Amino acid sequence: MKIGELSRQTGVPVETIRYFEKIGLMPEPDRGDNGYRSYREEHLDRLLFIRRCRNLDMAQDEIRELIRLAEKPTADCSDVNELLARHLSHVRARLRELTSLEQILVNLQDACSDPGTIRECGILGSLSEELTNIPEPQDDNHVPGSHKPGHHD
Template sequence: MKIGELAKATDTQVETIRYYERIGLLSAPGRSAANYRIYDPSHRSRLSFIRHSRQLGFTIDDIRSLLDLADHPERDCAEADNITTRHLRQVEAKISHLTRLRDELVRVSGRCRGGLSSDCQVIETLADHGHCTAKHE
């Protein structure tokens, strides 16, 4: 299949596929006489794997390791679990950070009573960190 078909089949942008090839995540396929990339089903499943992993938020580097494991069936599966668990911890950390952020934003935006920006409590709060309940970084 040509790159556009692969793109449609995997819900990926054409440019993204070429990008994955450039960084060595997806192996270079054969070429047609007109120098068009021609992909086979193995490319398709590999790209699906990559896209799925990206949707789950894995980094490109993580995906490299995961693909490597998938290519070596004799290796220990624990490695895959390590990557997943580490990633899960990071996602959880992000959630808790954003939750604190959200609480602070609710507090800040609740202060707006309309009127002139000279009296704006939102702007006031941003100017003076002392108005905050919690520390946030």
């Protein structure tokens, strides 16, 4: 099948499919005499797997590790379980960060419950001091190199 059909079947944009090929998450497709990519069922399966992992907010390195582990079907699955445990820990840490952020935003909104002028706005007045209380993201429970600030997966 051609890349457009693969895109339609998976809901993954063509550009993203090419990107996944470029970074090695997708196997290289065959190319016809005309130079067009030709995808097989294994490409469809891999792309759906990647999409499901991304829907779980897994980083590229985590997905790459899962693919590597999946290529050893008779191996012990404890490595997969450990990877998932690290990811779950990351998700829980992010939930704590979001809960803290929510409370800071609620406090800011409470600072300006009465209508007034911008000069009297409690939100703008306390914004710089409130933001210093936001905890730094924790990155120690993830596959190395994933989910770092400024790192886009």
